[in-house]
Amino acid sequence: MLIWGCSAVSWTVNTYKNRDFQPNKLQWMLAFVPWTKSLQLTLAFLFWYTCLSTNVCSLWISFGAYITGILFQTSAFTSFFLISHGYCITCNHLSISERRTIAAVGSVFYLTLVGYRASVPYFSVLLLLNYFVVFYVIFYHISQNLLVLRDQLSFIDDEDVQAMRDAIYTKYVMFKKFQGAMHVVAVSELALFINMDNSLESYWIRLMVRECAQFFIFLYIGWIFRCQEFAPRFSFMPALKSKEAPAGPPIYSIEMDAATFKEFTSHEWHIGVPTLPRKGSLKDSVLVVIQQPHA
Incomplete structure (x- = not known):
């Protein structure tokens, strides 16, 4: 809880200080994710603290922790969707159809998570299918945007404007690193989901692995797309x-x-x-x- 809270504060402060170098609102959207996680862990801590100390378990606090946990996963994958579509890399604005697609996939992902966390029958199968669709779309758009950046690099070489090459190549490297991070996210999420061991010890191990993986992966992605002093309007x-x-x-x-x-x-x-x-x-x-x- 404290680690996520410190991360959220430092992320927000850094984004505010470097707001003049941001061509869009991606960093503010990424800063929203650790705040959501901090709120979830705070509510979970308050729930267990009141249960153990006063023997009174608040239904509303547990419900808040439940909802914020789902919001965290949904907002994280929505951020991954935005980056994979080239937002802040190959374009400043998404088209209306792209925004509608992201909103639709995010809504379906949210509702599927609600059903899965509520142990509704067959929702585990739906969530697994949803994972496959989500990662397919993400990796498809990553490959398309990498192709666009490679074409831009070759075009710049043909036009002999080498001064622009460093900026475009930096974007290409950022996208390649993001692609590698998404491979780690896909493997970890599917491995934890497919694990069928329901013992208490296995649950706590999976929980610790998931929490550590989420923190370090999101920290790595945030570092890749941190605010940098690029040229104005470039x-x-x-x-x-x-x-x-x-x-x-x-x-x-x-x-x-x-x-x-x-x-x-x-x-x-x-x-x-x-x-x-x-x-x-x-x-x-x-x-x-x-x-x-x-x-």
Whole structure:
């Protein structure tokens, strides 16, 4: 409880301090997850403390711990869904259909967890099927976005704009690390779920393993997608979709004098600004690269 609480506080403080470097609200959404877990463990502690010390077990506290536990798992997997769809990596906003899909899958996952925790018949089978669907969707979108990032890297190499390569390659490495973390999550969740030993000793061992795995995995994912001082507005490189293959927009390189360049907050990164036409479509967009002369 204390570990999750300290993690939630430090995560929130770090997100607030680095809010100027966030192109979107992903870090705030990730910070919500440890707060949910802290609330669940606090309610569970209060329930057992009142039961053992006063011999009065509160139904409402136990119900609160039950609901917050399900909310924690649902919010964690929703965060994984957002990242796997490329949110904050290959795009700043999800399409309406993607948001509806994530909301629908999250709702079904939540309801299935409610039935499984309530020991409703056949819900264990439904939850297992739900796990397979969830992880299939996550890994499918991860592979698609890795393909997009690889195409962007090769496109940048072809256009000979090497200064942009570091930023795109950083995103590619982040996504590869996230893919590895998701493999660990899938193996651990399915292994703990399939374990049919219902003895009390096995239950406490599984509980400790699950709690430790959840904390370290989420800490690792949070570290991967922590707030970093990237160039302003260089949140993603727009990809133009065509019938043949995805392609990048035209790239233009502009040089400016040192006095003008001082207005930018980060000199380490070249600044890629996706320009949009008036209607906001990426179809006719270009990418402008501004660099410091003789940098």
